Amino acid sequence: MSFRQVLITFAMFISQYEGKSKHSLKMDIQKYIESGILEEYCLGLLSEEDQAFLIQMTMLYPEIKEELTAVEITMEKLANTSAVKPAPANKEKILARLGFETPGVWTDFTRLPAIDKNADQQAWLAALKPLIPNKPSEDFICQVIRKDDELQQMLVIAKTDVPEEEHDEYVESFFILKGRCECTVGNSRFKLGAGDFLEIPLNVKHNIKILSPVVAILQYRFVQ
Numbered sequence: 001m002s003f004r005q006v007l008i009t010f011a012m013f014i015s016q017y018e019g020k021s022k023h024s025l026k027m028d029i030q031k032y033i034e035s036g037i038l039e040e041y042c043l044g045l046l047s048e049e050d051q052a053f054l055i056q057m058t059m060l061y062p063e064i065k066e067e068l069t070a071v072e073i074t075m076e077k078l079a080n081t082s083a084v085k086p087a088p089a090n091k092e093k094i095l096a097r098l099g100f101e102t103p104g105v106w107t108d109f110t111r112l113p114a115i116d117k118n119a120d121q122q123a124w125l126a127a128l129k130p131l132i133p134n135k136p137s138e139d140f141i142c143q144v145i146r147k148d149d150e151l152q153q154m155l156v157i158a159k160t161d162v163p164e165e166e167h168d169e170y171v172e173s174f175f176i177l178k179g180r181c182e183c184t185v186g187n188s189r190f191k192l193g194a195g196d197f198l199e200i201p202l203n204v205k206h207n208i209k210i211l212s213p214v215v216a217i218l219q220y221r222f223v224q
Contacts, residue, residue, distance in 0.1 A: 029063050038064075038071045112146045112153060115175040115219050121195040124217060125177050131155055132215055142218070152220040162208035170220040172206075173199035179214035183207070 040046050041054050058065035112127075113119075125132075131143060132155070139159040146153040156174070158181075180193045185206040190198055200206050202223070 029061055032057075033064060033067050038068050039075075041068070042071055042075050114151055114221070115153070115173060115197060115217050116199075117197045119175050119197060119217075121175075121177060124175070128155055128177075132157065136213070145217075150222060152222075154218045156214070156216050156218045158208075158210055158214045158216070161210055164205050164207040166203055166205045167200075167220075168203050168223075170222045171199060171202060173197065173219045173221070175217040175219070177215045177217065179216075180211040181214050182209040182211060184209075 037046075037050075037054065041051060046054065054064075054068075058068055115124075128145070131145070133141075136157050136159070138157075141155075141157040143155045144152065145155050152170075175197045176192050176194055178194055180191070183190045183192060183198055183200075183206060185198075185200055186204045191211075192198060
């Protein structure tokens with residue numbers, strides 16, 4: 001008997017339910033469960049019509065719903081047991097084919113390197129490209145991209161000046177990816193452009209004047 005015939009037979013049985021005893025009903029439900037229809041459903045082999053009918057049965061009869069849940073859990077465990085973890089190189093190849101990764105570019109934001117005077121501007125731009133809007137709608141955007149006990153890093157997109165401030169809990173530095181700005185640190189003034197890095201000492205007042213819209217990595221290195 002095909003699964004469709006099983007469904008039709010069961011539907012006919014449902015229409016005559018009032019004439020059945022509870023014991024007989026239980027036997028027919030068990031026969032339906034044992035027919036294999038639940039496994040076919042989990043494997044995606046049923047038609048949309050048959051799937052809809054099965055869902056209706058699970059709503060009407062808790063026994064069918066309970067057994068379907070058990071089958072789903074069993075199949076999921078079997079899939080996890082039989083799963084083969086792909087080699088890391090395969091992930092890199094797939095991402096590269098899809099255009100999401102290029103040599104020297106990071107895709108794991110939880111392991112971004114600290115910025116310093118040797119930071120690679122092009123690598124940072126490529127890695128953060130999905131996060132950088134073509135036309136920012138706000139004057140100031142700050143998005144955390146790394147945060148741990150050692151560092152906090154943020155992607156900053158700024159069109160407006162940053163007022164004077166100073167810090168005693170962390171050493172602030174920033175790396176310009178796009179745009180130009182002028183930073184006053186104590187009595188010194190620095191003009192910065194794409195690829196420039198600046199570290200600001202603790203307890204020194206500083207401010208930033210934006211000369212053209214800036215995209216930068218802002219980094220806080222916490223004082224231990």
